[in-house]
Amino acid sequence: MLEPYIDLNLDYYDLSIENRNNTYDEVTIDSAKAVARHHIGVKCATITANEDRVKEFNLNKIYPSPNATIRAYLDGVMFREPIIFDCLDILIPTWKEPIAIARHSFGDIYVSKALNVKKGDELTVSINGEDKYSYKPDYDAIFLTQYNKVKSIEDFAHVSFKYAISKNMNLIFQLRIL
Template sequence: MAFEKIKVENPIVEMDGDEMTRVIWRLIKEKLILPFLEIDIKYFDLGLPHRDATDDRVTIESAEATLKYNVAVKCATITPGTVFREPILCKNIPRLVPEPTTADKSIELEVFNFTGSGGVALSMYNTDESIHAFAEASMNTAYKKRWPLYLSTKNTILKKYDGRFKDIFQQVYETEWRSKFEAMGIWYEHRLIDDMVAYSLKSEGGYVWACKNYDGDVQSDFLAQGFGSLGLMTSILVCPDGKTIEVEAAHGTVTRHYRVYQKGGETSTNSIASIFAWSRGLAHRAKLDSNALLLDFTQNLEAACITNVESGKMTKDLAILLHGPKVTRAQYLNTEEFIDAVAEDLRGRLPKRAKM
């Protein structure tokens, strides 16, 4: 008996990554995706060496392709370190010199006159257009899920910066979403970030939490670790229209495991977040294309992951939670063994056809 591959009518964008996640990404594609799907994958290598070789042009090209095809799946990538310029000193006052946009090369902006031995300054900006899009995406998500929406900021400290987020969210809600939310019995509310964190700890979920970037990074990692492992957390980036998405594992490239892998050692890296990046991206493709067979495949792929873990087949990070820090090698699977176990379970869930 052979598998009849499911035909995927429209392409998806694939963004490859770095280090250990690049290794498991390849295994997922080879063992869990290509054997079962007839699919056009638009491949972009976002590994750091290729980004450097193309002067990061490949990143722009992958984003443009995502806008064109609406669905992207992304492997975890390295965030390159920023090379900081030496501060320009004038009368012992540190100054920021922005990149000149005109012929005038003498533009200077005084940041702060330090009266002590020195210090640091923080400068950041956001556009109203970007904040408006963030608000639209958040409210669109809450509406689709039929869940209330909370925005968290620290506008008591960052009065103008965070206050701008608060004001624009409220404006978007009042002019475009309040009547829709109230008709559904849900609501939007702004809360201080510390109050929101306290609320999340005692809540049972069932709401959408709009976090600014740093707050979102901290809280999502906090919740993922509380539920077992960062290896279980997948991130879905949604455009305001709800049509275009990019899905990726929300953790890093697992450098420590990669160093062991490079030396030929055995690793036990949790691939579930990366597997779900593929499944959630493909599920969105299925919904856009009204492809019931593809949607069923994604559900079976996720169920295969869950069933394996519930039956005791898991990577070391999860086995430690079950058996304690003295877990033995017999109590967990290595990186490739886990993906093989998922593939075997998946094959048992999918229909087969007789060879012609």
């Protein structure tokens, strides 16, 4: 959009489903490396492959979401201008300050795995062979496992603090660790 009007030296990566297939998705890793190197990136909408897309585009395999690949490479420390709400006084009449909502985008639901556990089965979570959690449901259940990296959460918190300071905003940071 800008190239015809402005002479820019841009790194460009074609993240179309066809090019990701032709490069066995290396182009996505290359684009993530460029974002890490330049500390900025702009990504357009892309197609995330599924079984139907494999047939439709004659893909070599189901490639992961480019967003998930880039997030994982950057440890989730992707920060965009947050959504700012300044109309909370409708819900909370005494609230007068704007609220910015930002989201940490690594781990959690992005790397979660769902496990079907039948009544009477035992689910045990072990770390380095040491059992940390065990549960034997008396009903059929679905368990969701997820994790996050402490460094990724710390980096996101740091970026959030820097943003709040740069915008002269009050900062309330909510972090839930189970």
